[in-house]
Amino acid sequence: MPNSPGGISLVEAAVCFHCQQALAGSTFQVSFHTATEDITLPLCVSCQSLRQEGQLPVELLVQQWLYSSGQRQDTGDPFRNLFVSLACLGCGSPLGALSTVAAGVAPLVLAESRRLPDGSTVVPCPRCRRTNVLQSQGGQLVAVRLW
């Protein structure tokens, strides 16, 4: 096999999906599933810290992905045909059972979670113990920021 012209690596550089900066070892990501695909988008540390502050909603990342993959967005609801994996914004570990139940049922499933007056749910991560704030968006719970 000849080398590619100019010796350019054919391996795609590991860059952040959102800002295109080098991941620099970041293992943060956002995952979601459509009827036919499992999607994982890598995120750099600075974009993840935006997510932790609630400044980079997963909805925006989903819309960015829909746009970049050429899928038309007819409904205005990016969550209509996909399911976002619920993961801790602090360490990325799954927040487990919550992701499989309807929003209103969450407090019954995770004893440690509780409802806030504004309708959001807070739940501590079983691994890093940081508190994630969850909100119901498009019929599913997504982590919106750290407490």
Ligand SMILES: [Zn+2]
């Ligand atoms: Zn980034």
Ligand SMILES: [Zn+2]
């Ligand atoms: Zn965690």
